[in-house]
Every structure is written in C-alpha cells, then in structure tokens.
Amino acid sequence: MLSFYSTSPDALLHAFKEKVALGNKEGGIATWTMDKDGDFIHSSPQLKDLGYARPTVVNDGKEKCLRFAIFWRNExxxxxxxxxxxxxxxxxxxxxxxHLSDQFSQAVHKDVRE
Incomplete structure (x- = not known):
C-alpha cells in the first residue's frame, strides 16, 4: 500500500488522472493508463497484464491521503x-x-502482502 499525504487528496487524484489522460502530450504521463474501473495499469510489457493500482481517497478526520492498493491478476x-x-x-x-511532488507532503509505503 502506498499513501500520498496531501491537504487535498481529491485534487491530487484528479491531477494524476489528468496527466495520465494527456499521455505523451506535454505535461502528460505516458507510463500509466486508467481502465474503466478507475484502476491504474503500468504500460510496460512486463507489468501491464500482471496487476494494477487502485486509488482510494482517505479523508476521515485522522488522515488525508491518496492511497493506492496493489492488486495482481488471479492467474x-x-x-x-x-x-x-x-x-x-x-x-x-x-x-x-x-510529476506531482508539489501536491503531497509525504509518501509512505506499507507492505500489506499476505
């Protein structure tokens, strides 16, 4: 699990989505795509069919962050x-x-694999 702490996690996710949508255009991010479910897939051949990153905005009074869980395909x-x-x-x-370092104050990785 990877969490990006921000005063505005919704805006951070929106900015990431916008840059991914731009792709190879100036200011875009070409190494990620977003699927119909809102999950992010890395475009490298070795990764694109293995798994994806699912974003969740956390703003519960204790934490304000954009959190990504990593999932892999069942097979x-x-x-x-x-x-x-x-x-x-x-x-x-x-x-x-x-691409977005000015929009978050801290990134925290927590290994939650079973």
Whole structure:
C-alpha cells in the first residue's frame, strides 16, 4: 500500500488522472493508463497484464491521503506477484515524485502482502 499525504487528496487524484489522460502530450504521463474501473495499469510489457493500482481517497478526520492498493491478476504466480508488487509500488512512487511532488507532503509505503 502506498499513501500520498496531501491537504487535498481529491485534487491530487484528479491531477494524476489528468496527466495520465494527456499521455505523451506535454505535461502528460505516458507510463500509466486508467481502465474503466478507475484502476491504474503500468504500460510496460512486463507489468501491464500482471496487476494494477487502485486509488482510494482517505479523508476521515485522522488522515488525508491518496492511497493506492496493489492488486495482481488471479492467474499470476508467486514470483510474478512479487515482481508486480515491487514494480508497481516503485513506479508509482517515482511517477508521483517526478510529476506531482508539489501536491503531497509525504509518501509512505506499507507492505500489506499476505
């Protein structure tokens, strides 16, 4: 699980979606796509069919953050699941640092794999 703490997590998610929608255009993010369910898929050939990152906005009075849970497809092997978790978490963090670092104050990774 990867959490980006922000005073406005809704705006952070909106900004990410906008940049993903721009793709290769100036200011866009071409390495991620968003599916019809609102999940984010990394475009690299080794990852695009393994799993996805699902965003949740948390604003419950205690925390204000944009949180991503990593999921993998049911048919993946244990080795593929480890690769998926590592690569999606790392790439998501790098993307937010590169493109949205002025919109969050802290990023926290918590390993919640079973």
């Amino acid at each position: 993946t092997t244990a080795k593929e699941q480890k690769l998926c978790y590592r690569e999606l978490s790392g790439n998501l963090l790098a993307t937010f640092i590169d």
